[in-house]
Amino acid sequence: MPLRLLSRAGAALVGALGVILGVATLVFLLLHLAPGDPVEAMLGETASGADRAALRAELGLDAPLPVQYARYLEGLATFDLGRSLHTRAPVARTLAERLPYTALLAGSALGLALLVALPLGLYSALRAGSRVEILTSVAAVLGMSVPSFVLGPLLMMIFAVWLGWLPVAAAGTPAGLVLPACTLGLVLAALLARMVRAAVREVLAEEYIRSARARGLPELRVLLRHALRNAALPVLTVVGMQLGALLGGAVITEIVFGWPGLGQLTIEAIQRRDYPLVQGCVLVVAASYVAVNRVTDLLYAACDPRTAS
Amino acid sequence: MRTSTALAVAIVTGWVGVALFHPLFMAEATAVELSRLFEPPGAAAWLGTDELGRSIGSRVLAGAAVSCGVGFVVVALSLVIGTVYGVACAYAGGAVDAVGARVIDVFMAFPGILLAIALAGVLGPGAGNVLLALCAVGWVGFARLARAQTLALKHRDHVAVGRALGSGTCFILVRHILPLAAAPLIVEATFALAAIIVAEAGLSFLGLGAQPPTPSWGSMIRQGMQYVLVAPHMLLGPCVALMSVAISANLLGDRLRDRWQIKR
Numbered sequence: 001m002p003l004r005l006l007s008r009a010g011a012a013l014v015g016a017l018g019v020i021l022g023v024a025t026l027v028f029l030l031l032h033l034a035p036g037d038p039v040e041a042m043l044g045e046t047a048s049g050a051d052r053a054a055l056r057a058e059l060g061l062d063a064p065l066p067v068q069y070a071r072y073l074e075g076l077a078t079f080d081l082g083r084s085l086h087t088r089a090p091v092a093r094t095l096a097e098r099l100p101y102t103a104l105l106a107g108s109a110l111g112l113a114l115l116v117a118l119p120l121g122l123y124s125a126l127r128a129g130s131r132v133e134i135l136t137s138v139a140a141v142l143g144m145s146v147p148s149f150v151l152g153p154l155l156m157m158i159f160a161v162w163l164g165w166l167p168v169a170a171a172g173t174p175a176g177l178v179l180p181a182c183t184l185g186l187v188l189a190a191l192l193a194r195m196v197r198a199a200v201r202e203v204l205a206e207e208y209i210r211s212a213r214a215r216g217l218p219e220l221r222v223l224l225r226h227a228l229r230n231a232a233l234p235v236l237t238v239v240g241m242q243l244g245a246l247l248g249g250a251v252i253t254e255i256v257f258g259w260p261g262l263g264q265l266t267i268e269a270i271q272r273r274d275y276p277l278v279q280g281c282v283l284v285v286a287a288s289y290v291a292v293n294r295v296t297d298l299l300y301a302a303c304d305p306r307t308a309s
Numbered sequence: 310m311r312t313s314t315a316l317a318v319a320i321v322t323g324w325v326g327v328a329l330f331h332p333l334f335m336a337e338a339t340a341v342e343l344s345r346l347f348e349p350p351g352a353a354a355w356l357g358t359d360e361l362g363r364s365i366g367s368r369v370l371a372g373a374a375v376s377c378g379v380g381f382v383v384v385a386l387s388l389v390i391g392t393v394y395g396v397a398c399a400y401a402g403g404a405v406d407a408v409g410a411r412v413i414d415v416f417m418a419f420p421g422i423l424l425a426i427a428l429a430g431v432l433g434p435g436a437g438n439v440l441l442a443l444c445a446v447g448w449v450g451f452a453r454l455a456r457a458q459t460l461a462l463k464h465r466d467h468v469a470v471g472r473a474l475g476s477g478t479c480f481i482l483v484r485h486i487l488p489l490a491a492a493p494l495i496v497e498a499t500f501a502l503a504a505i506i507v508a509e510a511g512l513s514f515l516g517l518g519a520q521p522p523t524p525s526w527g528s529m530i531r532q533g534m535q536y537v538l539v540a541p542h543m544l545l546g547p548c549v550a551l552m553s554v555a556i557s558a559n560l561l562g563d564r565l566r567d568r569w570q571i572k573r
Contacts, residue, residue, distance in 0.1 A: 022415035027427070034431040141563065144500075145555035147507045149514045149527075150548045153534055157541060248420035252511050256534070266423070267515060270430030282419070282427050290418045 008301060012294045023286045028072055031275050032065060038085055038273040059085060072279075081283070082276035084269075091280040094265070099284065102261035105180055105254070106246050110239070112185030113192055120189075121196025122228075125204065136193045143190025148249050152183040152256035180257040184249055188242055195238045199231040206230075233304050240296030244289045314564050317557035324377050324554050331374035337364055338371035339522045347540040356546040359529075360536055368524040369546040375436050375518070375525035377554065380506035383443045387505075388498050390444070391451025396482060396490070398452075399459035410456065416449040422508055429517040436519040439512050443505055454497055458490035492569045496562055503558035510551050526551045 039052050039061065056062045060071065075082060081091035124133035156179060160168040167175055203209065204227055212222045251263030258264070262281055269277035310318075327334075342362035350357040356366040398409030416424075425442040432438035462468065463486065471481045512518045513527025521528070526547040533543035 018411075019414055019418045022411065023418050026415055030428060031431055034428070035433070141556060141559050144559045145503060145507070145552055147511060147551070147555075149511060149530055149534075150552065153530075153537060153544060154548075157537065161538065244420040245422075248422035251423060251426060252514065255515060266426065267430075270427065273431075278427055278430070282423060285423055286419050289420055293418075 005298070005302060009298055012298060016290050016294045019290050020283075020287050023290070024073070024076060024283055025069075027279050027282050027286075028069055031279055032068070038275050042085060042273075081280040084277045085274045086269075086272045086277070091276050094277065095262070095280050095284050098260060098262050098265045101259060102247070102250055102254070102263065104177065105184065105259060105261055106243070106250055108177060108181035109184035109188060109246060109250075110243070112181055113188035114239075116186070116189040117192035117196055121193040122200055122223075124193070125197045125200035126223075128201075133197070136190075136197060139190040140194035143187045146187065148183050148187065148253045149256055151187065152180070152253055155179050155183055156257075176257070176259070180253050180259050183253050183256070184246060187249065188246060191242065192235065192238065195235055196231065199234045200227055203227045203231045229303075233300060236296060236300060236303070240293050243292045247285050247289060311564075313560060317560045317564075320553050320557040321561065324373050324550075325381070327370050328373040328377040331371050334367045334371040337367040338524050339363065347536070347543075349540075349542050350545075357540070357542040359532065359543055360540075365529070365543060365546045368529060369526070369550050372524035372526050372529060372547065373550070375513075375523060376506055376509060376527070376551070379436060379440050379443070379509045380502055380554075383440055383447050383505045383509075384498050384502050386444050387447035387501065388451050388494065391448040391453075392455040392487075392490075392494060394448065395452040395455025395457075396459045396486065399456040400463055400478070400482060400486070406456075413449055413453050413456070416446075417453065419446075421446040421449075422511060425508060425512060426515065426517065429512050434517050434520055436523070436525070439509055439518045442512070443508055446508075447501060447505060450501065451494060451497060454493055455490060458493060459486055462486050462489055493571050496566045496569065496571055499558055499562035499565060503555040503562070506558070507551065507555050 039055050039059070040047075043051060043055060053062070060068065063071070072082075079092055081095070083090055084094060087094070120132065120136055124130065124136040127133060156168060159166045159179065166178055167173075209222060209226055212226050213219075250261065251266060253259065254261045254263035255267060262285060266278065266281040266285075268274075269281060340363060342358070345354070345358050345362035346360060348354055348358040348362075354364045354366060356364070356369065359365055359368070394409070395413075398406045401409075425439075425446045428442035428445055429439050432441060468481060468485050471485050476484075509518060510525070510527030510530065513525045514531045516528070516531065518527055519525040529547035530544060530551070533540075533547065536543055
């Protein structure tokens with residue numbers, strides 16, 4: 001069994017590398033085929049032709065596209081993502097500095113979402129038609145519809161401006177983490193609560209639950225041992241899928257709260273037409289997304305032997 | 310029809326109507342009046358005025374053109390492109406489908422909004438480029454769904470009979486497969502409408518969408534954020550407008566899905 005899981009992990013790794021290579025190619029093509037000249041953006045329209053040519057040669061932008069692509073892949077293989085056109089710092093180092101902030105934000109948001117969604121979803125599955133269930137349904141539709149750039153300012157107005165409980169902008173500090181994490185986490189919690197409700201309700205209708213009850217097992221044990229374990233699978237899949245939305249949502253949330261993570265870095269890089277940095281940012285986010293999804297698949301297989309074959 | 314469903318239909322139709330007649334509000338929406346800066350909501354301006362003394366109410370109504378317009382056009386284009394792609398891949402099968410599915414995988418590996426942000430940023434700000442960027446992201450969901458549906462349908466008996474009777478590929482696709490794949494695609498389109506309108510507002514919020522003086526809900530929220538301590542009323546109109554469409558479209562998607570009993 002562990003051997004089978006191991007070979008499955010190997011296959012997943014190869015598949016993930018293939019997807020990441022595809023992603024890297026797509027990002028490269030998008031950035032290089034799109035109109036707009038980084039050299040002009042850096043030097044301004046008044047720069048002389050000689051200056052432009054010199055900078056273009058220095059940045060390696062004078063080579064034909066296939067050559068640039070080959071150099072780019074070569075760099076990727078050694079985790080060398082080039083240097084920022086703006087600050088000249090290595091892209092990999094810049095990303096490594098900002099990544100922990102985004103990871104912290106996304107991780108706290110996910111933790112908060114699970115903390116809210118699991119009890120709420122479970123309760124509404126058990127008590128159909130209750131107020132909590134109606135509240136969960138309403139919250140789920142709201143969660144899908146309220147973007148982080150609406151919820152963020154709203155929370156900021158209430159808790160920072162009117163109540164004064166939290167700082168308006170304290171980016172990078174623990175107190176400054178609360179509002180952005182709530183903004184991201186609450187939206188996710190609403191969606192997850194609905195998934196948990198649906199999954200638990202479906203499992204509760206299964207025959208093994210009925211037979212467990214018929215054998216006289218205490219209700220709590222039926223719930224925890226029989227229902228929750230099976231309901232965890234679809235929820236796990238959704239969590240994996242939603243992590244992508246979480247990373248995307250983090251971009252805008254970071255801008256709203258001035259949080260110094262990858263999202264803010266991406267926007268800064270786009271505004272400066274800093275191609276290597278944009279490339280690096282998009283690639284890192286996409287790669288972590290792919291990695292998370294593959295790990296979810298593996299966890300799924302480990303939890304449910306039926307899917308492992 | 311339940312009251313909430315009827316209300317959701319009314320809200321979406323209402324905004325479509327407002328978007329179609331947006332030239333009626335445009336003059337007032339762009340009229341600068343420096344003697345009336347940051348007026349709170351009142352009789353003269355029902356949602357107050359902004360940092361240039363423009364009526365926020367008129368700007369919200371005029372902004373529907375960009376916000377809802379981009380939403381509907383992107384969903385329509387994505388639906389057509391994605392469906393054609395997905396159905397073609399699945400029906401062709403073999404190597405075509407294998408490669409086609411990998412392309413879908415690669416696009417799905419991006420958090421959509423991030424790809425749209427990068428693309429809109431590289432293409433340069435403007436509503437047209439936002440439309441392109443969102444289409445580049447939006448078609449994938451439809452392609453995946455259309456492919457899955459076609460894979461499930463193409464081995465059904467009625468398709469085999471159609472082929473045995475000598476029907477052409479196009480006829481089979483249009484008459485035997487598409488009608489059965491339509492319901493999930495329509496439900497997906499309804500959810501996508503909400504998601505795309507919110508995404509357009511997100512890009513405009515980042516300054517990548519329609520440029521001033523053209524109003525759009527996202528850019529109005531961005532401006533409102535800048536003056537949030539001085540004039541919080543600036544946020545009210547665009548936020549409520551955006552949420553009303555998004556909530557209604559999501560609710561409609563929910564109801565259609567329940568009615569047609571489609572699992573997501």
